[in-house]
Amino acid sequence: xxxxxxxxxxxxxxxxxxxxxxxxxxxxxxxxxxxxxxxxxxxxxxxxxxxxxxxxxxxxxxxxxxxxxxxxxxxxxxxxxxxxxxxxxxxxxxxxxxxxxxxxxxxxxxxxxxxxxxxxxxxxxxxxxxxxxxxxxxxxxxxxxxxxxxxxxxxxxxxxxxxxxxxxxxxxxxxxxxxxxxxxxxxxxxxxxxxxxxxxxxxxxxxxxxxxxxxxxxxxxxxxxxxxxxxxxxxxxxxxxxxxxxxxxxxxxxxxxxxxxxxxxxxxxxxxxxxxxxxxxx
Amino acid sequence: xxxxxxxxxxxxxxxxxxxxxxxxxxxxxxxxxxxxxxxxxxxxxxxxxxxxxxxxxxxxxxxxxxxxxxxxxxxxxxxxxxxxxxxxxxxxxxxxxxxxxxxxxxxxxxxxxxxxxxxxxxxxxxxxxxxxxxxxxxxxxxxxxxxxxxxxxxxxxxxxxxxxxxxxxxxxxxxxxxxxxxxxxxxxxxxxxxxxxxxxxxxxxxxxxxxxxxxxxxxxxxxxxxxxxxxxxxxxxxxxxxxxxxxxxxxxxxxxxxxxxxxxxxxxxxxxxxxxxxxxxxxxxxxxxxxxxxxx
Numbered sequence: 248x249x250x251x252x253x254x255x256x257x258x259x260x261x262x263x264x265x266x267x268x269x270x271x272x273x274x275x276x277x278x279x280x281x282x283x284x285x286x287x288x289x290x291x292x293x294x295x296x297x298x299x300x301x302x303x304x305x306x307x308x309x310x311x312x313x314x315x316x317x318x319x320x321x322x323x324x325x326x327x328x329x330x331x332x333x334x335x336x337x338x339x340x341x342x343x344x345x346x347x348x349x350x351x352x353x354x355x356x357x358x359x360x361x362x363x364x365x366x367x368x369x370x371x372x373x374x375x376x377x378x379x380x381x382x383x384x385x386x387x388x389x390x391x392x393x394x395x396x397x398x399x400x401x402x403x404x405x406x407x408x409x410x411x412x413x414x415x416x417x418x419x420x421x422x423x424x425x426x427x428x429x430x431x432x433x434x435x436x437x438x439x440x441x442x443x444x445x446x447x448x449x450x451x452x453x454x455x456x457x458x459x460x461x462x463x464x465x466x467x468x469x470x471x472x473x474x475x476x477x478x479x480x481x482x483x484x485x486x487x488x489x490x491x492x493x494x495x496x497x498x499x500x501x502x503x504x505x506x507x508x509x510x511x512x513x514x515x516x517x518x519x520x521x522x523x524x525x526x527x528x529x
Numbered sequence: 530x531x532x533x534x535x536x537x538x539x540x541x542x543x544x545x546x547x548x549x550x551x552x553x554x555x556x557x558x559x560x561x562x563x564x565x566x567x568x569x570x571x572x573x574x575x576x577x578x579x580x581x582x583x584x585x586x587x588x589x590x591x592x593x594x595x596x597x598x599x600x601x602x603x604x605x606x607x608x609x610x611x612x613x614x615x616x617x618x619x620x621x622x623x624x625x626x627x628x629x630x631x632x633x634x635x636x637x638x639x640x641x642x643x644x645x646x647x648x649x650x651x652x653x654x655x656x657x658x659x660x661x662x663x664x665x666x667x668x669x670x671x672x673x674x675x676x677x678x679x680x681x682x683x684x685x686x687x688x689x690x691x692x693x694x695x696x697x698x699x700x701x702x703x704x705x706x707x708x709x710x711x712x713x714x715x716x717x718x719x720x721x722x723x724x725x726x727x728x729x730x731x732x733x734x735x736x737x738x739x740x741x742x743x744x745x746x747x748x749x750x751x752x753x754x755x756x757x758x759x760x761x762x763x764x765x766x767x768x769x770x771x772x773x774x775x776x777x778x779x780x781x782x783x784x785x786x787x788x789x790x791x792x793x794x795x796x797x798x799x800x801x802x803x804x805x806x807x808x809x810x811x812x813x814x815x816x817x818x819x820x821x822x823x824x825x
Contacts, residue, residue, distance in 0.1 A: 255730070259627040260634075266624055267641045270701065273656035274648075276667070280659070292670045293659070342549040349546035354536045361547050364554055370812050371558045374759045374781045375804035378788035378797050379561035379568065399557035402550055419533055432537040461649035463763035468789070479649045483767040486655060495659065502652055509647035517640060521706060524646075 274506070281305070281500035288495045304500045321501055324478040329508070331396045331466070331477055332459035338401030339455050340448060347410035348436055352422070369404045373465055381468050391472040400465060406451055409526060413447050414440070450523030453516050457509045478505040562805065568798035589799035598775060599783070599800070606779045609693060610757035617697035618749055621704030622742075626734070628705075629712040639709070646702035650695075651763030657695035658768040661687075681769065685776025688769045692777050695768070696761045704749050711745040712738070744818070751815045758807065780804060 276293065283298035308321045350362055373380060380399065389395030417440065425435040466477045476484070482501055486493045513520050569589055571582045593599045628638045645653070661668045661681055669679035681688040715738060723733045762781050765771060771778035771786065778786070784804065788797030 256630060259630050263624065263627050263631075263638055266620070266627075267638065270642060270645060270698070273653075273660060273698070276660060277656055288665055291665065293662070293665045293667055295667070342553070345546040346550040349543040352533055352537050353539065353543035353546075355540075355543045358543075361551055364551055364559070368554050368558050370809045371562050371805065372759050372808065374762060375784070375808055376558075376561045376565050376801050377785055378794060378801070379564035380557060381789075382564070383557060383561050398553065402553045402558060407550065415533075419535060422533060423535060426535070426537075432539060432542060435537075457647055461647075461651075463649060463651045463766075464785070467766070479651055479763075482655055483651060483763075486658075486767060487770070492664075495665075498655070499659070502655055506648050506652055509649075510644050513644050513647045514640065517643065520643070524703070524706060525710060 274503075277499045277502050277506075280495055281503050283496050285494060285496055288492070293495075300496065304496050305504075308497050308500045308504070319473045319476060319481075321478060321481075321504055323474070324476050324481045325504065325508075327393075327396075327475055328460055328477040328479065328505075330393055331462065332456050334393060334397035335400050335459035335462070336452055336455040338397060339403040339406050340451060342401060343403045343406035344410050344441075344444065344448070345436075347407050347414055348440065350407075351411055351414040352432065352435075365402070365404050365407050367404075368402045373400070377464070377468065384469055390469050391475050393475070395469050396462075396466055396475065396477070397459075400459070400462065403455075406455070409447065409451065410444065413444060417443060446519075446522075447526075449516075450519045450526065452523075453512055453520045454523040456512055460509050481505075565798045565801040565805070568794055569802045571795060573794045585795075589795045590803075593796060593799055593803075598778075601775060602778050602780055602783045605689075605775070605777065606758060608689065609696075609761075609777070609779050610754050612689070612693040613696045613700070613757040613761070614750060614753040616693060617700040618704050618746070618753060620697070621701045622708050624701070624705050625708035625712055626738075628709060639706075642705050643702045645699050648699055649763060650699060650761050651767040653699040654692065654695045654764035654768040657691055657698065661691045681773075683773055685773055688773060688777050692761070692764050692769060696757060696764050700753060700756055704753070707745055707749055708742065711742050715741050748815070748818055751811055751818070755808070755811050755815075759804075 276295075279294055279297055280288075281304055282301035283294055284300040284303075287294055287298060310320055310322065346361075346365065350358060384390060384395050384399060387395075389398070421439055422435060425439060430438070461479055462477065463479050463483075466475075466480045467483070470476055470480070478501070482498065482505060485498050485501060570584060570586060572585045572588070573582055624638075624642060628635055628642075631638065648656075660666050661679065663669050663680045663682060672679045679687055681691050719737055719741075720733055723737055728736065758779070759781055761779070762785065765777055765779060765782045766785070769777045771782050780800065781804070784797055784800045787793045787800065
């Protein structure tokens with residue numbers, strides 16, 4: 248290590264600690280705000296120390312929601328988000344892994360063509376074709392349904408590419424051996440390829456789950472029925488639902504609950520997360 | 530494009546395996562995009578079917594480029610993307626360089642810096658919106674002490690600064706991880722050699738480390754611009770809603786508003802087509818770069 252000077256390191260620690268504090272600050276503020284009674288927000292600056300109302304606030308948002316502003320209880324919205332995130336994640340992983348298998352382990356007319364079709368999904372995010380996609384989903388009668396929330400989002404070029412890349416590194420001998428033993432393609436896929444891909448699947452799972460949970464524009468477009476609101480978009484209804492100032496203590500309790508699942512996923516699966524992120528991102 | 534040397538043979542199986550992905554892509558990606566292309570050259574009919582849609586060549590596009598609101602939105606998007614990219618990459622690089630010096634505490638700092646990635650853009654927006662709230666937020670309170678009257682409800686610049694901070698905040702984690710990985714792959718011997726030649730720490734950074742990071746910097750720049758342009762809809766929609774007086778109406782938000790709120794499909798479709806062009810260019814740049822990195 249080049250010059251390990253003590254002041255330099257001290258200085259670096261100071262920068263990092265201040266930096267971490269700034270990065271953490273917004274969430275700290277949210278947690279604090281979610282523990283205060285409504286009265287705190289009527290006067291003066293927002294509080295920086297915990298208040299006495301945590302239990303009460305979280306109970307209210309989870310079980311009652313804000314019926315007047317049209318937001319259902321958080322419990323239901325969290326459940327919807329969970330279903331949507333899981334459906335998107337599992338859908339993406341399963342259709343991508345089989346298409347990568349087809350592209351790598353078979354030679355057939357139209358292979359390159361299909362590869363390019365899959366590639367095109369990268370160039371056409373929902374955000375750039377909002378209205379026509381909505382029309383297609385509406386024509387299929389998929390508005391206000393879990394199918395509508397998840398199926399249009401499960402095509403995935405990134406996951407397909409990642410699996411393809413991984414399959415290319417699997418030794419040829421494995422397949423030759425499997426064929427000598429008389430295993431057909433699906434048996435090879437199930438008994439050899441799938442077990443080998445577990446780490447990749449897990450890493451992608453983390454990334455895709457976060458992606459699915461954090462969907463905002465799509466649920467906003469296709470759900471009008473509060474039964475199907477997801478929590479991330481539900482917050483927007485709470486913030487703008489009404490002309491008055493938002494009920495900050497309840498909004499912040501919701502924010503904390505909405506952020507909790509993906510944050511926990513990252514913290515507990517940090518290694519997989521980093522692997523997934525650095526490898527999927529093309 | 531390669532396959533394995535030896536492949537399975539089946540007439541129908543590969544098509545069956547590709548079918549789900551390809552069908553979803555065709556129905557929910559390609560078909561709507563095609564519709565957007567078509568709609569962008571038509572003027573929509575009225576709701577009663579009395580006046581059918583008419584083919585108008587590129588009038589929708591011409592109208593857009595004559596529309597001050599659209600031109601303004603282009604400018605807003607540019608400022609917003611550049612601001613977000615520079616802020617989040619700058620901060621992330623600083624953190625990565627500092628963390629890279631650490632040995633024992635490296636993992637703990639990393640843990641503290643990666644989780645904001647998990648927070649949805651819309652939620653990030655609401656968090657900062659609360660902090661900057663003119664009546665009870667902490668930032669306006671502090672700014673007031675130094676004599677600045679913060680109000681993102683009236684002042685467009687304030688609103689822009691707020692959405693840039695909220696969008697950049699969440700992206701720091703991502704950039705940080707890539708910069709850290711980049712820094713760790715720089716051979717220590719190069720830095721030691723420079724140190725022996727008497728180059729100061731600053732000089733070593735700017736003449737050795739930074740140039741070696743440039744492929745990653747370039748890659749992150751593209752990724753961040755894509756993020757700022759397309760993934761930050763939530764930040765805008767949940768907080769400023771494009772205001773005050775269009776100051777934070779980025780292109781994606783405008784497509785949404787013109788299509789869904791103002792129901793102006795022709796114009797919205799034309800805007801979609803322009804956005805598609807932008808994504809395609811950015812994706813091509815990104816993939817070009819990756820091919821080069823492989824040979825690096």
